[in-house]
Amino acid sequence: MTFRVNFLIQCISSVSWSAMNYGFFEIVFSYTGSIGADSGWGKYEYFVFLATTWLINSLIQTFCMPNAQEFSELIRTGNLDFALLKPIDTQFLISFQKVEWSSLTNGFMGLGVLIYSLSQLASRSPTPLVLSPLTIVLYIFYLGCGAAILYSVMISLAATSIWLGRNQSLYNFWFYITNFSRYPMEIYARSWGLPLFVLFTFVIPVLVVVNVPARLLADPLQSQDTWKWPLAGFALFATGMSLFVSRLIFKAALRSYRSASS
Template identity: 50%
Template sequence: MNHEQLPETDHTFRPNYFRVWSTFFRNSLVREMTFRANFLITLVTRAFWLSAQLLLFEVIYSHVDAIGDWTRYEYFAFMATGMLVNAIVETFFMPNCANFSELIRTGDLDFALLKPIDTQFLVSFEKVNLPMLVQVVLAGILMWYSLAHLDVTVTAGRVLTYFILIAVAVAFFYSLMIALAATSVWFGRNQGLYDFWFYVTVFARYPREIYAGSAAGDAISFGFSFIIPILLVMTIPSRVLLGKVL
């Protein structure tokens, strides 16, 4: 007697990553709505920081025409780019990477490893720091203000390339951040490494060209262009958008 063989059924569980991330986003939104004052505090502090930076460089540019080959409004466009990249990183990745060592210390990482979803995705996207999106808006306003004072033609191709390079910069900073966070597996707590993160990224607040002209500046430029290329990923997007020579 012949028995017809039934087709095999694939019971492999495939999580819907967008739906999972949407749930994380909603949870973060509910949390922020519970503490609304935090949003206002972030808005005030970020606006104050931006105002202080603009005032500082207004004073500097009142004495010089350019820093390196960056004029006043070109530098403001660079500043807007840096604000945008930092806002994206600090909104979606910073709170999760900062919490990674706590997952190890408390043993909660074991539960993450057992869940039927990619562990790196889970530990990288679970929390969203929504108030930091305020900085995205401020960056957009500053970029508009800068371009309005510059005699440059911003083409669709430049804009597309600019945002592709922004994505590359975000991916680089995320990679650096998750690599530092992963050292918690050996060190337990790595607060000192997060301090190192902030010390390193402070150099990315300024264009690569301003470090030229001295031995120390050349060493900084080389180290943060070819070893840890934070200067490249932050400077090149603005130069492309403004049509400056790379």
């Protein structure tokens, strides 16, 4: 809380970014009833999706992003030596050292949009959405899974800066990969999108990050949804695998670390 005005401006700018996104889809939905015919992603279902994206992103930006950047810097300056010497798991130490609280504002905004959209869905006329406590618990659980998958991608990317010396495109890569997770996964499942769909579901599972919790909560297809549960099962597996593989990558990268200090 040392730089209060700066903190406030950071909060405002992260909120305005989300507001712009919201505005964009508000405009899109003035032209169309849903994203994908018969996909069930109507306006408020989609806003649940959008809010979920913000929630997960704000978790990542608050807890992981500042640390991943710091990590690249530690490698370049050779200060990683000190982290390695400490009697604590290195990955744990460098992953949760810093917290960027201002990014949490996006999460609050997400929460607001989420509650608003859910209340709209719950009062929709033919088939109102009914939320069971189990759904809410599962939603929160899968938010955690999504964050864990993104964390794995990020820590793997950050670890590559050991090999590359300095990884300035870390941010860019991160942005380009997570960009795919921002929309319902069905939209890629067509013609030349199929390889992308397979790649980002099974190899780098960023597509399940937002899709699974949002699908569980907004329930766009209701009882006709045949792949909700298989997908949720797969997401669990994908989370485990991502954490495991990123751990391997991190360890392998540490083995090739040669200190840069004098």
